Amino acid sequence: MILAVSRFRVVNGLEQEVREAFLARPRLVDCVAGFLGMEVFTDAQDPALFYLVTRWTDAASYRTWHSSEAHHISHKGIPKGLKLDPAFTRIVVLDRIEAAAPNLELLAADTAPVLAVHLAASHHTHFLIADPDGVVLTCNPAVAEGLKRPLDEIVGQPLWNRLTEPDAALLRRRLAEPRDPQERLLLNFVDAGDSPYTLACRLDVQPGHFLLIGEPVLADEQRLHEEMLHLTNQLTVLSRENVRKSRAAEAARREAEQAHARIDRILESITDGFLALDCEWRLSYVNSEAARILAPLTCSTQELLGRSLWETAPALAGTPFEAECRAAMRESSPRSFDHRLAETGVWLSVSTYPAGDGLSIYLRDTTRQKQMEEQLRRQADELARIDRHKDQFLATLGHELRSPLGAMSNAVHLLVRRFGSNPSVLQTSELLRRQLRHAERLVSDLQDVTRIKEAKLRLDMGRHDLRTIVEQAVEASRPQVDNRRHQLEVTLPHAPLWVHGDAERLTQVATNLLNNAVKYTDPGGRLCVRVAREGDRALLAVKDTGTGIAPEMLPHVFDLFTQSEWALSRSEGGLGIGLALVRGLVELHGGSVAAYSAGAGCGSEFVVHLPVLEDE
Amino acid sequence: MEPAAILIVDDHTDVRETLAEVLQEEGYATATTADGLEALAYLYTHPPPRIILLNSIMPVMDGRMFHHRLKQDPRFAAIPVAVISGADLGLVQAEFADAVACFRKPVDLPALLSTLSHA
Numbered sequence: 001m002i003l004a005v006s007r008f009r010v011v012n013g014l015e016q017e018v019r020e021a022f023l024a025r026p027r028l029v030d031c032v033a034g035f036l037g038m039e040v041f042t043d044a045q046d047p048a049l050f051y052l053v054t055r056w057t058d059a060a061s062y063r064t065w066h067s068s069e070a071h072h073i074s075h076k077g078i079p080k081g082l083k084l085d086p087a088f089t090r091i092v093v094l095d096r097i098e099a100a101a102p103n104l105e106l107l108a109a110d111t112a113p114v115l116a117v118h119l120a121a122s123h124h125t126h127f128l129i130a131d132p133d134g135v136v137l138t139c140n141p142a143v144a145e146g147l148k149r150p151l152d153e154i155v156g157q158p159l160w161n162r163l164t165e166p167d168a169a170l171l172r173r174r175l176a177e178p179r180d181p182q183e184r185l186l187l188n189f190v191d192a193g194d195s196p197y198t199l200a201c202r203l204d205v206q207p208g209h210f211l212l213i214g215e216p217v218l219a220d221e222q223r224l225h226e227e228m229l230h231l232t233n234q235l236t237v238l239s240r241e242n243v244r245k246s247r248a249a250e251a252a253r254r255e256a257e258q259a260h261a262r263i264d265r266i267l268e269s270i271t272d273g274f275l276a277l278d279c280e281w282r283l284s285y286v287n288s289e290a291a292r293i294l295a296p297l298t299c300s301t302q303e304l305l306g307r308s309l310w311e312t313a314p315a316l317a318g319t320p321f322e323a324e325c326r327a328a329m330r331e332s333s334p335r336s337f338d339h340r341l342a343e344t345g346v347w348l349s350v351s352t353y354p355a356g357d358g359l360s361i362y363l364r365d366t367t368r369q370k371q372m373e374e375q376l377r378r379q380a381d382e383l384a385r386i387d388r389h390k391d392q393f394l395a396t397l398g399h400e401l402r403s404p405l406g407a408m409s410n411a412v413h414l415l416v417r418r419f420g421s422n423p424s425v426l427q428t429s430e431l432l433r434r435q436l437r438h439a440e441r442l443v444s445d446l447q448d449v450t451r452i453k454e455a456k457l458r459l460d461m462g463r464h465d466l467r468t469i470v471e472q473a474v475e476a477s478r479p480q481v482d483n484r485r486h487q488l489e490v491t492l493p494h495a496p497l498w499v500h501g502d503a504e505r506l507t508q509v510a511t512n513l514l515n516n517a518v519k520y521t522d523p524g525g526r527l528c529v530r531v532a533r534e535g536d537r538a539l540l541a542v543k544d545t546g547t548g549i550a551p552e553m554l555p556h557v558f559d560l561f562t563q564s565e566w567a568l569s570r571s572e573g574g575l576g577i578g579l580a581l582v583r584g585l586v587e588l589h590g591g592s593v594a595a596y597s598a599g600a601g602c603g604s605e606f607v608v609h610l611p612v613l614e615d616e
Numbered sequence: 617m618e619p620a621a622i623l624i625v626d627d628h629t630d631v632r633e634t635l636a637e638v639l640q641e642e643g644y645a646t647a648t649t650a651d652g653l654e655a656l657a658y659l660y661t662h663p664p665p666r667i668i669l670l671n672s673i674m675p676v677m678d679g680r681m682f683h684h685r686l687k688q689d690p691r692f693a694a695i696p697v698a699v700i701s702g703a704d705l706g707l708v709q710a711e712f713a714d715a716v717a718c719f720r721k722p723v724d725l726p727a728l729l730s731t732l733s734h735a
Binding site: 398399400401402403404405406407408409410411413414417418436440447448451456457458460 | 626628630631634635637638641673700702703704706707710720721722723725
C-alpha cells in the first residue's frame with residue numbers, strides 16, 4: 001500500500017474552507033481507481049499548514065490522482081489562496097493497511113504538521129470526466145494540450161465530436177456494456193493540427209459519470225513501439241531461430257545418440273569381437289564377443305572401459321599379438337594375423353586398423369575353422385598316404401606282373417620251337433602271344449602313368465614329323481581297325497609338321513586315341529584322324545561315330561581309372577588308363593588335349609595340340 | 617674245356633628256367649642263379665661267363681649291387697652284362713650305363729638272341 005503525505009499552506013485566511021473542501025471527499029477522489037482513503041491534519045501552531053494523507057493501492061494510482069486532484073481543486077477554484085509546497089511530498093510504502101496507523105500517529109505527533117495537498121498539474125497523465133451522455137465535465141490541461149483547444153471549448157461539450165467515428169462507437173459500446181476496468185482502450189481524437197492525438201486509457205464507469213484516464217501515445221512512442229514490436233518480432237524470429245537451432249542441435253544430438261546406439265547394436269550383433277583402444281592402450285569400446293574372448297570372467301563390457309588391454313587380457317602381453325598390435329599402432333597401418341590363446345587354445349583371426357590416435361581390433365574366433373582345417377589336413381595327409389600306397393602298389397604290381405609275363409612269353413617261344421610243326425599248337429601259341437602282348441600293354445600303361453605321376457618318366461626328345469608319328473600309329477592300330485571293320489580316314493598335311501618330342505611316346509598318344517576310338521565304336525563305324533597346323537600349334541584330332549560321352553562324364557574322361565558304365569560292360573574295357581596316359585604324355589610335351597562329345601551315342605572327338613617346332 | 621656259359625641272374629624261377637631253356641635250344645650253355653650273391657659265388661667258383669643276363673630288382677643282393685661289385689673286381693669287370701628288368705627301360709638304362717643292352721620283361725627274344733650273337 002502507498003501512503004502519500006503532502007504538505008500545503010493555506011493563505012488568505014481560507015483555512016476553514018480548504019479543510020471542508022478536502023474532508024467533503026469530492027467525488028473526484030472517490031472515483032479515482034486505487035483510492036483507499038484520505039485524512040487531513042492541521043498544524044496546531046500554524047493553522048494555515050495542512051497535511052493531507054492519502055492511501056492508495058499502488059503507486060501508479062497515486063500518481064494519477066496526484067496530478068488530477070491538483071488540477072481539479074485549482075480549476076474548480078475551491079480554495080483560492082492555497083499555496084502549494086511542492087518540495088514536500090513523502091510517499092511511504094506500506095505492506096499492510098494496518099501498518100499505516102503508527103505512521104499516521106507519527107505524522108500527527110510531528111512538529112505541528114499541517115496537511116496540504118499537492119495539486120500540481122500533470123503533463124504525464126491525461127484524464128477526462130464526462131456524464132453518461134458524454135458531455136465533458138472536466139479534463140486536465142494535458143488533454144487540452146492534446147486536443148489543441150482551450151479548456152472552455154472542451155468542458156460542457158459532447159465528447160463524441162472529439163473522437164474519430166470508429167472509436168466513438170467503441171466507447172459507446174463499452175459504456176453500454178462495461179468490461180474489465182483494466183482494459184486499455186486506444187482512442188483516436190479528432191484534432192486541429194498535423195500531429196495526431198491518441199490516448200491509451202482506462203475506462204472507469206461510475207453512477208452519473210465516467211472517467212477516461214491514461215497516457216497519450218506519442219508519435220515518438222509509436223515509432224518506439226514499432227521498433228519494439230520489430231525488435232520483439234526479431235527476437236521472436238531469433239528465438240525461433242534459436243529454438244530451431246536448438247531443435248536442430250537436439251535432433252543432431254538425438255541422431256548421434258541413435259547412430260551411436262545403432263553402432264552399438266551392430267557391434268554387439270556382429271559375431272566378430274570388436275574393441276577400440278586409445279593411444280594409451282586403454283579400452284574405449286569393447287563388444288560382448290571381444291569381452292567373452294579376452295576376459296571371460298568379466299560380467300559386463302562397461303567395467304572394461306578405460307582399462308588397459310594388457311591388464312584386461314594379461315595372457316596377450318608379451319605375445320606376437322602384442323607385437324603385431326604395437327607395430328600397427330606405430331606404423332599406423334592395418335595388419336591381419338592369426339593368434340592362438342595359449343590358455344584356452346582358442347584361435348583368433350585378428351585384424352587391426354589404426355583409428356584416429358588409437359586402434360580398432362576385430363577378433364574372430366576361428367578355433368572351429370582351425371580344427372576343421374586341421375581335420376581336413378589330416379584327412380588330406382591320410383588320402384595322400386593312401387594315394388602313395390596305391391601308387392606304390394601299382395608300381396609293384398606292374399613290376400611283378402612282368403616276370404610271369406616274361407616266363408609265359410619264354411614258354412610260348414619254347415612251345416613253338418619244339419612243337420611248331422603242329423598247326424594246333426601254332427594257332428594256340430599265336431593266341432597266347434596276342435594276349436601276352438595285350439597284357440604287357442596294360443602293364444606298360446599302368447607303369448607309365450605311375451611314372452608320369454611321380455615325374456619319373458624319361459622322354460627321349462627329338463625333332464619329329466607329326467605326320468610320320470601318326471602314320472606309324474595308324475599302322476600299329478590297323479589290325480584292330482580292320483578287325484572291327486571300321487572305315488578309317490586319315491588326313492595329313494602336305495608339308496612336314498615338326499614337333500619336339502619323344503617319338504615313341506607321341507606314337508603312344510596317337511595309338512591310344514585311335515585304339516580308344518576303335519574300342520568305343522561299334523563295328524563298321526567311321527573313324528577320322530586329322531593332322532593339321534593351327535598357327536603355332538600342331539593339331540591331332542581323332543574323331544569317331546562311337547558311343548560318345550555323357551555330359552557328366554566329359555570333365556572326367558582324362559582321370560585315371562575313369563570308365564563309363566557302358567565301357568565296363570565290354571570285354572575291351574581296359575583299366576581306364578589310356579586317356580590319363582594321353583593327357584600325361586601330351587602335357588609332358590607342353591601340349592593340351594580336350595574331349596568333345598554331343599552326348600551318349602553321338603560319337604566323340606579327341607583333340608591334341610602340341611607346340612610346333614619351326615622349320616630350321 | 618666247357619664252353620663259357622651265359623649266366624642268368626633272376627629271382628623268378630620260371631623266368632630264369634624258361635630263358636635258360638630258350639637259350640639252350642639256341643645252343644648256348646647256361647648257368648642260373650637266383651640273386652646277386654649266388655651269382656658272385658658262381659663267379660668265384662667257375663670260369664667267367666661270356667655274358668651275364670641280370671635282373672635289376674632281386675632279394676638278398678639286387679642287380680645294382682651285384683653290378684657294382686662286378687665292376688670293382690678286375691677279374692670280372694670285363695664280363696659284359698645285359699639287363700633284363702620289369703622296370704622302366706629308361707631308368708634301367710640310366711642305372712646300368714655300361715650294360716651292353718637293356719631289355720624289358722617280357723623280353724623280346726629275337727632281339728636278345730641278336731645281342732648274344734654279337735657278344
